[in-house]
Amino acid sequence: MKPVIEVKNLFKTYNLGSTCVDVLKDINITINKGEFISIMGPSGSGKSTLLYIIGGLDKPTSGSIKINGNELSSMNDVEESEMRRRDIGFVFQFYNLIPNLNVEENILLPILLDRKKMKDYKEKLEDILGIVSLWERRHHTPRELSGGQQQRVAIARALINDPEIILADEPIGNLDSKTGIEVMELLRKINLERQRTIVQVTHSREAADYGNRIINVKDGRVS
Amino acid sequence: MAIIFKFMIKNILEKKLRSIMIIFSILVSSALFFSTIAISKNLEEMYLKQISKYFGSAEIMISQNDNSPSPFFSPKGAEKYDDSMEYIVGALKGTGFYKNENQSVKLDIQGVDLDDMEKMNPIVLAEKENTYPFNGKKIIISKKTAEKYGLKVGTTMELDIEGTYNKYFICGIAEPTGYFLEYGKEVCAVVPRDSMEGIYGIKGNVNVLYLKTKNIAQKDFFLRELSSEYSRYQVRETLTNSERSTFVNRISTSFRLMTIVVLFISMFIIYTSFRVISMERMPVIGTFRSIGATKSMTNMVLTSESILYGIIGGSLGSISGIGILKVMVFFITPSWLKEANQYIDMQFNAIHIIGGFLVGLSMSVISSIIPIIIASKYPIKDVVLNKIEKNVSYKSNRIWVGLLLWVGALIIPIFIPSSIAIIANTICAVMVIVGIILIIPKLTNMTIVMLQELYGVLFGNEGILSAKNLRNNKNMINTISLLSIGLSAFLMINTFSVSLIEAIADSFGIMDFQIQVSVENADRSFESTLRSIDGVLDTYGAYEAYSVKIDGKDEEISIIYGAKSDKFMDFFDLDLEGKGEEIVKKLDQGRNIIISSTLKIMMDYEVGDVITLETEKGKENYEIIGFFSTIGQEAFISEKYLKSDMNVKFFSQIYIKSSSDVEGVVERIKDKNQKRFPEVYTVEEMKQDTLSSNKQIMSAMQFFSIIALIIGAIGIANNFIVSFMERKQSFAVFRSIGMEKRQVLKMILLESMSGGIIGGVIGVIGGISLLWILPYIMIGMGLPISINYEFGMYLLYILAGILIAVVSSISPGLKTSKLNIIQAIKYE
Incomplete structure (x- = not known):
């Protein structure tokens, strides 16, 4: 299997005034293409920080992260942003949609940022809207949608550029259990049918069970 | 309460930039409001300073007009009202000439008792020598004149007053205030009244009388009484309220308009800031409410914040307003007053300061009250759970109302x-x-x-x-x-x-000539002498009448020019829509008048309307036959009717078409007419x-x-x-x-x-x-x-x-x- 994420000797330390807090200590992980990984751990264990560092949203104190074989630390802002647009799709606990853009526009954001033409993605958009079952709601703004629908928009946005990897931070943390199951089923479908690599951070055992591998993080270490 | 106050202070200090901006907006608004309400008082002061140089504090003035049998008259007719008057001052005005090297200088001379002058229009002497008793051949001149011609107190100067040559002892040099506030080329002097009586060969009579009533409410009564007493002389108010308010309004209204705009901008800034402030405070307000604070208590937190901003901004604004007022007064003071070192003393009082402060305070409270009311209307549950919708939707009817x-x-x-x-x-x-x-x-x-x-x-x-x-x-x-x-x-x-x-x-632009000359009693022979001067191409002796009242209207025509149909089109470039010659010819055919666009707009006149002018001869009807563009309140009538109706005997001005060497022509006119002391302006x-x-x-x-x-x-x-x-x-x-x-x-x-x-x-x-x-x-x-x-x-x-x-x-x-x-x- 081809590794898509390789984390080696990763350390992350936060300086909080006069004290230093080691959030991640010597993390070594390899995630292969098509895997569905669940990172679990108690609050403050460092699991979300690990996810953000993998996605290039935060910098490690030391260590190496390779996405599709490319070293993250050697990338500048333009290369890193390009990687986030093309290789990674993010799904957040609080959906993080742009409130003044409608469903279609929110989904097409990575395309716009990639300087591509929206009209070239018409078919793909329709396809994805079908997958997340939001065709009827495509002209609505986020505040007109339920939590589950908003999270499905976030997932659709993560898919539009056909990224290799989807990183999800507590994707059902803000949803009721029924909606949570719907979202997890959707992620599983994407993993199985589209062969996307999914890495989710979760508190929920049920959600974690949707993955085919669980990584436990405790006190900044993989246990 | 102490906790709420502490919370409020912390909030203000926490967002320093925003607090400074709100306070600055209030400060500027208060300051501008203060200076705008105070400027009217200053403008009035300035107007009085400019205008009252001629009559000081006098309220009524009597002088000759064209119907007067003699320029001189007895003050006795007015003296019977002595008990009701604060003063009655008689003066003999005249013109004098002083020869300095090759130059003749024209002086406006006032023969008056110094004690009378003290009551009416005090003279401030910078230097003096044997001023009292103020009689005989003594003279007080201005500091400006003394410096310009090297004249010193204690020396003499030879003057030709009304054709009589005498040496006058300079007994005082006056500061540029009151009568000695000289405008432009004006030169003023005061001599004893007995000295002027000797020159005119009269005793006891005057040619101008100034009166001030003890009770200003009786001014109109005395104006009527004196008008009948001196029926063949001009009895007039020295300064009418409408003249004063017109002057003040012309300038202060513009400032008021700008202040309204600034107040609007500031209110908008405060309003938008308080929308953000009230949203930010929501979680804390929710906490306060959840532990038992009433709606009015939490409203008070926000309102006190706006009051505090208002107090700080309003106080600082009133103080800063004094500085702004100083700048404004400096800007609006005419340059000739500045040149005479006559700066207007800033006029403001406690009411202006309190007014500025209250505007700042109320502006802050009024602008913040709507966001505070909106915030107070949210259900307590939503406030506690911070479920307030932060986005504002704009009602669709706003655009229609707008x-x-x-x-x-x-x-x-x-x-x-x-x-x-x-x-x-x-x-x-x-x-x-x-x-x-x-x-x-x-x-x-x-x-x-x-x-x-x-x-x-x-x-x-x-x-x-x-x-x-x-x-x-x-x-x-x-x-x-x-x-x-x-x-x-x-x-x-x-x-x-x-x-x-x-x-x-x-x-x-309507003046199609280059030079304007005026002398006393200018007639056709003087016009001929001008025409003989090298560089003078043509002349136009202009009869003019000033401040002619329109019957039944508050306004008056500032200048009515007499039009000579043969030369009119050569000297005036009026836009008469291509009908110039026809309209000018029509002027001579009867009592017809061409009026300025200003008068047309103000009075809503049309061609064919008849206006009644209060002329020296009585009320005369004139038909409007055309309009010309200018911002002045001016008009043209036929020279023939101007002379007969307005009783004008001499040219007010002589307009000159000059060769290209305008300055040279001006010099030659002055040179050739030294004895007549012409006032020549380009x-x-x-x-x-x-x-x-x-x-x-x-x-x-x-x-x-x-x-x-x-x-x-x-x-x-x-x-x-x-x-x-x-x-x-x-x-x-x-x-x-x-x-x-x-x-x-x-x-x-x-x-x-x-x-x-x-x-x-x-x-x-x-x-x-x-x-x-x-x-x-x-x-x-x-x-x-x-x-x-x-x-x-x-x-x-x-x-x-x-x-x-x-x-x-x-x-x-x-x-x-x-x-x-x-x-x-x-x-x-």
């Missing part, structure tokens, strides 16, 4: 009578501003739809995104509103200044004098408009900071899904540029709307002018709007592009 106000404000002035023009049209100007604010949200959204496509082509996808981000973006809408109002005010004042200056310059000189005094007042108004723009710019910068703070999470999302730092910056700059474009365009349209209303306000002030719309310049205003918006967004934009994505994304 449009109605805007269009209404443009139509109403057409139908407003000039008697209420100032107040009614000022309200219309305010309606335009309110209309703009109401229209902007919808207009912005509509413009964005158009911009989106264009931006896509010009700036790529970041352009499209920036346009989409502006939709219903309340901070950007506030920014656009501030920019529009500021630019509207700035454009209005600048265009108005240019238009006024051009109108003044144009008013000299038209260009007169034009420049008038322009420079008006430019000073315009500078003061521009100073106001710049303040409006500065406050607007500060508000804009604050809005960008607040906007980017509130959208931090959105920017973090953009970054998380692959937006580059430079893309973020590009998007932000494009957003602010769009705000600048929309604000600039609406500002220009708003400014043009205000300019449409302004002439109607000016009609109320008796100064109708037409506005020169400089469409080419408007592009510069739009560019200025873009520049202000883009520059204000650079710093918050750079900060935003470098934000910590994780912190911002988790911010909720």
Whole structure:
């Protein structure tokens, strides 16, 4: 299997005034293409920080992260942003949609940022809207949608550029259990049918069970 | 209560920049309000200083007119009212000439008792020697005259007064105040009354009498009594209230208008800031409410904050207002007063200071009250759970109300009578501003739809995104509103200044000659002597009548010129719509009159209307046969009727067409007529004098408009900071899904540029709307002018709007592009 994420000797330390807090200590992980990984751990264990560092949203104190074989630390802002647009799709606990853009526009954001033409993605958009079952709601703004629908928009946005990897931070943390199951089923479908690599951070055992591998993080270490 | 107060103080200190901005807005508004209400008093002082030099504190003046049997009259007729008068001062005025080297200097001489002068118009002596007893051949001259001709106290000067040569002992040199406040080339002197009696060969009589009543309420009564007592002399008020208020209103109304604009901008800044403040305080208010605080208690937290801002801003504003008043007084003081070191003492009182403070305080409370009321209406559960919707939706009827106000404000002035023009049209100007604010949200959204496509082509996808981000973006809408109002005010004042200056310059354009000469008793023989001077191409002896009342109207015609039909068209370039010759010929055919456009607009006259003039001969009807463009209240009638109806015997002026060497001709006229002491001015000189005094007042108004723009710019910068703070999470999302730092910056700059474009365009349209209303306000002030719309310049205003918006967004934009994505994304 081809590794898509390789984390080696990763350390992350936060300086909080006069004290230093080691959030991640010597993390070594390899995630292969098509895997569905669940990172679990108690609050403050460092699991979300690990996810953000993998996605290039935060910098490690030391260590190496390779996405599709490319070293993250050697990338500048333009290369890193390009990687986030093309290789990674993010799904957040609080959906993080742009409130003044409608469903279609929110989904097409990575395309716009990639300087591509929206009209070239018409078919793909329709396809994805079908997958997340939001065709009827495509002209609505986020505040007109339920939590589950908003999270499905976030997932659709993560898919539009056909990224290799989807990183999800507590994707059902803000949803009721029924909606949570719907979202997890959707992620599983994407993993199985589209062969996307999914890495989710979760508190929920049920959600974690949707993955085919669980990584436990405790006190900044993989246990 | 102490805890709530502590909470409030902490809030204010926590957001220092915003607090400073709110306080600054209140400060500037209070200061401008203070200086605007105080300026009327200062203008009155200035007017009195200029005008009262001739009569001091006297209320009634009696002098000869054309019906008088003799220039001299006995003061006895007035002295019977001595008990009711504070003083009755008789004087003998005359003209004297002083020969200095090769130059003859004309002096306005007043023969008066010094004690009388002390009561009426005190003289401040800088130097004196044997001043008292003030009799015989003594003279007091001004410091300016003494310095100019090297005259010293204790020496003598030889004068020709009314044809009698005498040596006068200089017993005093006066400071430039009161009678000795000399305007331009004017030279004044005071000699003992007995000395003038000797020259005129009269005893006890005077040629001018000044009176001041003990009770001003009886002034009208005595005016009537004295008019019948001196029926063949002119008995008039020295200074009418309408003359005084016209002078004061002409200047102070413009300042008032600008202050309204500044107050509006400030109220808008405070209102928008308090919307943010009340939203920010929601979680804490929820906590207070959940532990038992009542709605009024939590409202008080916010209200006290606005009161505190009002107290600080209002107090500082009243103090700063004194500085602004000083600057304004300096600007509006005529240069000839400044040259005489006669600066106006600033006039303000406790009422002005308290007024400025109260405006600051009430503005802060009024502007914040709506956001506070809105905040208090949220259900306690939503407040506690912080489930308040932060986005503001704009009601669809806003645009219609706004449009109605805007269009209404443009139509109403057409139908407003000039008697209420100032107040009614000022309200219309305010309606335009309110209309703009109401229209902007919808207009912005509509413009964005158009911009989106264009931006896509010009700036790529970041352009499209920036346009989409502006939709219903309340901070950007506030920014656009501030920019529009500021630019509207700035454009209005600048265009108005240019238009006024051009109108003044144009008013000299009707004079198709280069030199104007006046001497006493100028007649045809004097005109012939002028014609013989080398370089004089042609002359026009002009009969003129001044301040002619229109029967049944409050207004009067300042100057009526006598038109000679044979030469009129050569000397006056009136725009008579191609019918010049025909109309001028018609002047001679009867009592016909051509009036200025100013009078036409003010009185709503049409060709064919008949106006009744109160002439020396009695009331005479004149038919209007045409109009000419000028900002003065002027008219032309036939020379024949001017001479007979107005009883004018001599030329008031002689106009001269000169060869190209105008200055040389002026010198030769002075040289050849030394004995007659002519006053010779070039038209260009007169034009420049008038322009420079008006430019000073315009500078003061521009100073106001710049303040409006500065406050607007500060508000804009604050809005960008607040906007980017509130959208931090959105920017973090953009970054998380692959937006580059430079893309973020590009998007932000494009957003602010769009705000600048929309604000600039609406500002220009708003400014043009205000300019449409302004002439109607000016009609109320008796100064109708037409506005020169400089469409080419408007592009510069739009560019200025873009520049202000883009520059204000650079710093918050750079900060935003470098934000910590994780912190911002988790911010909720």
